[in-house]
Amino acid sequence: MxxxxxxxxxxxxxxxxxxxxxxxxxxxxxxxxxxxxxxxPQLPNMLVRAHTTQSATNIPEANKRIQEFEQIYFKQPANFDNLVNGTALVNYLPGTTGLTATALTADTRAALFNAGITSLAGLYDTSANLTAADGTPTFNPYDATADLNLSAGTPSVAFAAEATIETLLRPDTGASDAYVALGIGQKSELIGRTTNEAPYHFGDVPSLGPDVVYTRFVAIYKVADDGTALDKAIFLGVLALHEDGLENASGHVGEFFETNRL
Known part of the structure; x- marks a missing residue:
């Protein structure tokens, strides 16, 4: 009981x-x-830190992958993304500061071709056409009808401002040098050879996400020196596309420390 x-x-x-x-x-x-x-209050800083640390790592890695490809195959990889469709930059880049859609000359086209960049992957020209084709700005922006064969003709590609490139990558005291910016996308010959996935640039705000804008990195090639086209284009390095222009790995490292200081 x-x-x-x-x-x-x-x-x-x-x-x-x-x-x-x-x-x-x-x-x-x-x-x-x-x-x-x-x-x-820390969420914005967390996005910036993710953006800066990933870019500071991915830019040197992308550089290595292109250099490894050149050492193995004795040429530059073909089929980079062409950031121009027709005569204009595609309209879903995160920013166009420092880039212009410019027609290659026969000689600058030959410089790319002789270096091994014999073709470029075409992208949809507008976000509206991209959406209509069920594409995405970063992971599937490809329009096969815009692919380019660089064996002939004078198609337009993205040229980067001389002053910007010589500040971010390699100083040059000459004038009238010409630099081409090509997207490192999933159709590049790098894929399956020196890397399995094309790196992408992690935006520091939601409006710069890979589902909204093109967030691949760009490879920079010098095609002319002092106004004279080179026999072969020279690879200079990899940069990130920002809403306010191009940026290198050092710039991202500096942004990281500035964010932490604040």
Whole structure:
């Protein structure tokens, strides 16, 4: 009988203890509000840190993959992404500062071709056409009808501003040098040879995500020196496309430390 009473008492206590008391709920809410107050202001900085650290790593890695390809195959990889469709830059780049759609001359086209860049993958010209074709700005922007064979003709490609490239990659005291910017996409000959996946640039705000804009890196090739086309284009390095222009790995490292300092 005593045992039954004890069990009944324990059972009653368990029933009474189910759930939280009002005071306990208030304590939990206060803790959650305090955590939100600490974490929410940090979210923008977290995006910037992810953006800067990934870019600072991916840019040198992309450089290595292109250099390895050249060492193995004795040429530059073909089928980079052409950032121009027709005579204009595709309209879903994160930014166009420092880039212009410019027609190659016969000699600058030959410089790319002789270096091994015999073809370029074509992209849809507008985000509207991309959406209509069920494409995505970064992972599937390809329009096969815009592919280019560089064995002849003078098609348009993205040229990068001379001052920008010589500041970010290689100083040059000459004038009238010409630099071409080509997207490192999934159709590049690098894929399956020196890398399995084309790297992409992690935007520092949601509006610069890979589902919104083209976030691949670009390979920079010099095609003319002092106004004279080179026999073979020279690979200079890899840069990231930003809404306010091109950026190198050092710029991302500096941005990372600046964000942490703030």
């Amino acid at each position: 005593k045992i039954s009473n004890i069990l009944a008492t324990r059972h009653a206590r368990r029933l009474n203890q189910k759930g939280l008391t009002l005071i306990e709920l208030l304590v939990v809410l206060v803790i959650l509000i305090a955590l939100a107050g600490i974490l929410i």
